[in-house]
Amino acid sequence: MLRKIVVKSCMVTKVTCFKKDDTVYSALDRLIEYKFSGAPVVNEKNELLGMFSESDCLRAILKMTYHEEEADLLVGDFMHEKVDTVHEEMGLVDVASLFIKEGRRRLPVVNDEGILVGQVSRRDVLIAVRKFHESPVE
Numbered sequence: 001m002l003r004k005i006v007v008k009s010c011m012v013t014k015v016t017c018f019k020k021d022d023t024v025y026s027a028l029d030r031l032i033e034y035k036f037s038g039a040p041v042v043n044e045k046n047e048l049l050g051m052f053s054e055s056d057c058l059r060a061i062l063k064m065t066y067h068e069e070e071a072d073l074l075v076g077d078f079m080h081e082k083v084d085t086v087h088e089e090m091g092l093v094d095v096a097s098l099f100i101k102e103g104r105r106r107l108p109v110v111n112d113e114g115i116l117v118g119q120v121s122r123r124d125v126l127i128a129v130r131k132f133h134e135s136p137v138e
Contacts, residue, residue, distance in 0.1 A: 007095055008088040010128035011109045011118035017042045018052050020076030024060040027052055027075050040108045040116055041079045048108055048116045050079035085110045088117055096125050 016034055018027050018041045031039070031054060038053030056078040064073065085108045086095055098104070099122050106121040 005092045005128055005132060006088070007086055007090050007092065007109055007120050008118070010092070010124045011088070011120040012124065013118045015040060015108075015116065015119045017046075017116070018075045018079075019043070020049060020074065020079070022075045024057060024073045024075060024078065028057045031057065037105070040083075040119070041075055042116050046115050048083060048085065048110055048114060049076075050081040051083050051108070052079040056080065083108060086120060087111070092125050092128055095120060096122075099125070 016030060016036065016039050018030075018039055020041060020043070027039075031037070038051050038056075040048055041050040041052050043049055052075045056075075060073045060078045084098070084102060084104065086098065088109050088111050095107070098107070104122075106119055108116055109118040109120055111117050
């Protein structure tokens, strides 16, 4: 039954992440290189601290331009600390509802300890639903 499929069965486990002390320019380079619109910010224990996005890069660049600075601004100074997450045991139906309600394209996945264990996207959910539909009924 579709309601029994959980996030950890379809999430991506290799997630590009930033650290708070990464420079904005190094983060910008990685966003461009990997064609991401944003990525999680974690500490050395892989605990989720926030998200850093293209919009955050733009805010940093505008600040530098306004103050006519060329300082090495840090990801931690511009990241969003309030982050919507999903638990690895959350059902896909609930995740799909969250995607629709909140308008998100992807969400970080955490375990009981708040450790980042993956990321799930709308596409991951759609692929899981398609595979479920194609699998033989037992």
